[in-house]
Amino acid sequence: MHIGINAQLLSLGQNYRNGGVSRYIRYLLTELAKAPGEHTYTVYVNGPDVIEHLGVQHPQITYISAPWSETRPIERVLWEQGTLPSLLQKQRIDVLHSPVNVLPVRIPRRCATVVTLHDLAFLRYPEVLTRAKSIYHHLFTIRSLRRATKIITVSESTKQDAHDLVHIPLDRLHTVYPCIDQRFSNVSEVAKVQEFRQKHGLTDGYILYLSTLEPRKNIPTLINAYHKLRQDYGVREKLVLAGSKGWLYESIFARVHELGLEAEVIFPGYVPDSEQVEWYQAASVFAYPSLYEGFGMPVAEALACGIPVVTSNVSSLPEAGAQVALCVDPQSVEAVSQALYRALTDTELKERSRIQASSVAQTFSAQRMAQQTIEVYEQAANTLQKRMQRVAFVS
Structure with a gap:
């Protein structure tokens, strides 16, 4: 044909x-x-x-x-x-x-x-x-x-x-x-992770979001959950909201300002393809509490890099999560906050995410x-x- x-x-x-x-x-x-x-x-x-x-x-x-x-x-x-x-x-x-x-x-x-x-x-x-x-x-x-x-x-x-x-x-x-592009299919060495974090001033680790800044991604809820995480558990990891400004994004920056998190929430802007793998692999946790996705490729990419993932239990995101990601109610600040804390502290979950990275890459x-x-x-x-x-x- x-x-x-x-x-x-x-x-x-x-x-x-x-x-x-x-x-x-x-x-x-x-x-x-x-x-x-x-x-x-x-x-x-x-x-x-x-x-x-x-x-x-x-x-x-x-x-x-x-x-x-x-x-x-x-x-x-x-x-x-x-x-x-x-x-x-x-x-x-x-x-x-x-x-x-x-x-x-x-x-x-x-x-x-x-x-x-x-x-x-x-x-x-x-x-x-x-x-x-x-x-x-x-x-x-x-x-x-x-x-x-x-x-x-x-x-x-x-x-x-x-x-x-x-x-x-x-x-x-x-x-x-x-x-998933093959470049996401390798789990990085600890030394390289530390080098990347040091380069970007993120030595305590960070919670990563990587996608366009737009309403459907539910970023204000993530910011609220991060604020609660800091208040309830005293975590030191920064929150990195990486990605280009899409549309109707003003509420994101407004919420960071309202909560006084300007020094804790980092906006690196658009991350080119050549740098995305490093941002994923050096993250402590990947967070993607979107309200709706046709698929949710960043979830699968992060899992293929071997890091714990917190995402939503709605639309296609459990499919992208491949039975490895923590899937929670994206409307609940409490649920997102608790899942983030587990992903940051549960050594068994971290090891399971690392081991299953290759199977996620094969699935997609x-x-x-x-x-x-x-x-x-x-x-x-x-x-x-x-x-x-x-x-x-x-x-």
């Missing part, structure tokens, strides 16, 4: 755009370049610099670049909805994969479609999105889910959401877990993700072919 992949949201910039969905696309393309199967691929990206820096080539894969970057969403949407359909027709694409929620409105009749659904936060928690993002998802994401031949969901939780909230039949939904491997994705492409093509045969027979 000839498979098209709309990789317009692939970003290699050093900012929040190089986050979850961009890394999902990058890891998928990297793995397909190693093992593309029997198919050929045309990948649509933003700008020739993306192709150059992506650094993955294979004779079965062709890259076509649009003349703008992912930082210009209006142009991207216009290209996606206006230009891409004609390219699909011209290049005789058999299966189009849109890796981030949205398909073009117009699709050639003989082109099967696969869309990856990362989450339905705009339906579960509409208040945590800007109005523009909410309108976009209501206009395009729901329509795409209803029209797609097959849908990849990044967790069983997201699969159930698609069934419950958008009424998508379960036989069109296929869970394929995202992968790139090879498994790519192979299962190719299988969905093939199922989508077969489904469309059978559908067209039925139509031809009836007519």
Whole structure:
């Protein structure tokens, strides 16, 4: 088959755009370049610099670049909805994969479609999105889910959401877990951990959060739990809130100020890919009490680095926690605080986290993700072919 992949949201910039969905696309393309199967691929990206820096080539894969970057969403949407359909027709694409929620409105009749659904936060928690993002998802994401031949969901939780909230039949939904990059799969030596902590003035250790600063991540509750942790147990570890400012983040900084924690809560800003492993491995605990996640990749990455993790017991986060993380009610300051204290002091939990790091990495491997994705492409093509045969027979 000839498979098209709309990789317009692939970003290699050093900012929040190089986050979850961009890394999902990058890891998928990297793995397909190693093992593309029997198919050929045309990948649509933003700008020739993306192709150059992506650094993955294979004779079965062709890259076509649009003349703008992912930082210009209006142009991207216009290209996606206006230009891409004609390219699909011209290049005789058999299966189009849109890796981030949205398909073009117009699709050639003989082109099967696969869309990856990362989450339905705009339906579960509409208040945590800007109005523009909410309108976009209501206009395009729901329509795409209803029209797609097959849908990849990044967790069983997201699969159930698609069934419950958008009424998508379960036989069109296929869970394929995202992968963890191999660089997260090593447990660091104690000496390197101490060296990193010393370099950043964190010699007593630290509780790490690493993701975009936005409302859905429930960071004010984490700050409150940390404040309680210091009051009740006198812990000396700092709280590191690492990540770019996303949207509606003002309450985070306000809460730190209200509690007088300016000297204890560290904001290092965006952490580039090259430094993320060190931040994970040197942490005493990783904390991620998000209210809702399609998958929750930082949880799996931290576990693969061998450190204890405290996360939420809602949505997909227990899946990302792989039966290793401590999963608690994210709305309860008391529960989060107690779990953090256990993660900081329970030597058995620390050892179990270290030992099971390799099994977590294997569960969320790139090879498994790519192979299962190719299988969905093939199922989508077969489904469309059978559908067209039925139509031809009836007519």
